[in-house]
Amino acid sequence: MSKEKVRLDKTCLNCNHVADQRYCPHCGQENTLSRKSFHHIFIHFFEDLTHYDNSFWKTIFSLFFKPAALTKAYMSGKRLSYLNPIRLYIFISFVTFLMISLFPNNPEKEITAAVTKQKQVIIPTIDSLHIEEKSVDGLTKVGLLSQQNNDTIKKILQQTDKIEKIKNAQTTDSIPKKEVADFGYKSINELDSIQKHGGKKVQVSNTEYWFLKKWLTVKEENTNEQIVEKFTESFTNNLPKLLFMYMPVFAFVLWLFHDKKKWYYYDSGIFTLHYFSFILLLVLTLFFIDKIFILFGKNPILEWVHFSLKSLGIFWMIYYFFPAHRRFYGNKFIVSLAKSSAIIIINSVVITFLLVLFALYTYSNIH
Known part of the structure; x- marks a missing residue:
């Protein structure tokens, strides 16, 4: 129950009826002050x-x-x-895609940023330490540093060694660098020249020409990393819209496989909302599991536990639909298994087709 004080005026601010108690008996609005703190709005x-x-x-x-x-x-x-x-x-979808967008999913970039930051800290520190030379009886002797400076240099050398190891590991893993895709054309001018003056064997269709020209334009304006980053960001940001728009289709396929007199489209729609909510919730759970295990570093036992949890989550995601379908619609095991399998296959084909179209749409909007 709300802890806000009830207004002295018993007239409801919403419908002007008399509200003798906390809530108006006519419209149900709480008879409290209309001006409240931002904290109250956020919690509410x-x-x-x-x-x-x-x-x-x-x-x-x-x-x-x-x-x-x-x-x-x-x-x-x-x-x-x-x-x-x-x-x-809506709540699970909002939280899932918000968390995925907030937490970076590129460990290599994190390592590179960390290395750069360490360099910025270490280099000035080394430069700030200097050894004073003193000339005594024509001989040059190096002034002794304090014990504190010695300890500092040891720490800096250790950090430098770690950074070099990370850099070497990154260089080894990243060689050789390859293009995201290579279709055999170096520039738009080359493509246009082949399309205008080349023979029929080397010319491409109008659809292929549009695709290749778009690709070469994107390639000229972006690096490989930028292309992948922009595509992933755009795809992830628009995926919730695709899922939301696909739910009526999924519910329609469910409705087609069951008795129309017993089951309404509304029933299949509620089942679909709950099923898609489950999938998003499990995706969020697996995402957090990945992030948590990254913090512990590489350890054979932890990697095995991580793999086991992830495998269990993926299995539960695939298996979940079959018992859910059988328990809700009340079919016999064999009948339910046949219908569930057919529904999954049909939706898999449709989803794959829509994802391809969605990927092409995302690709066409990369600048």
Whole structure:
């Protein structure tokens, strides 16, 4: 319950009805002051999404570990016990893609940045240390440094050795560097010349010409790293839109495979919202697992644990649909297995086709 003080004026600010208690009996608005702190707005936003009570964690647990239980409970009328399906999907989608965008997924760049930073710290430190020369009886002697300076130099040398090892490892791994793609054309002028004056054997179709010209334009204006980075960033940023737009298609395929008199499209839509929410939640979980194990470095035992957890997560992602489908629609095992397999195959083909189109769209928008 809110801790805000109730207004002395009993007239509801929303509908002007008399509100004798905290909440207006006519519209349900809380009769508190309308001007509130930013902290209150921020907390209220997450309260609206998660309710900050057992319903949120109960929803997440059922979604993750009890295939179709959440959908069956919601369809049976238990609407307040669990989070709304649309609100649940939007919240998980928002958090998943926000976290993926916030945490860098390129360890090589992190190492390079760390090496550069270490260089900037070490080089001035070495330059600031100097050895005074003193001339005594015509002989040049090196002035002794203090013990503190000796310790500092040892630390600097150790850090320098580490940096050199990292640089050598990076150089070994990165040689030889290859182009992202090489289609045999060095420039747009060469492509245009071949297209205009070359024979039919070397000329390309209009579609290929557009693709190659676009590629050469992008290649001239960006390095390999920039091309990969821009494509990945654009693809990741637009992927939530693609998933959201595809959900009605997934629900439609589900609806086609079941009795139209018993199951409405709405039922398949709720099942789809919960299923896609599960996939995004598992993707987020696997993402955090990767990030956590990176912090521990390379260790055979930890790598084996990491691989086992990741394999288990991928298996659960693939297997989840089959028990969820059978429990929700109530088909016999063999019938449910056949329908589930057909649904997965059809959607896999459609998704692959859409991803190719989406990749081409992303590619066409790279500048």
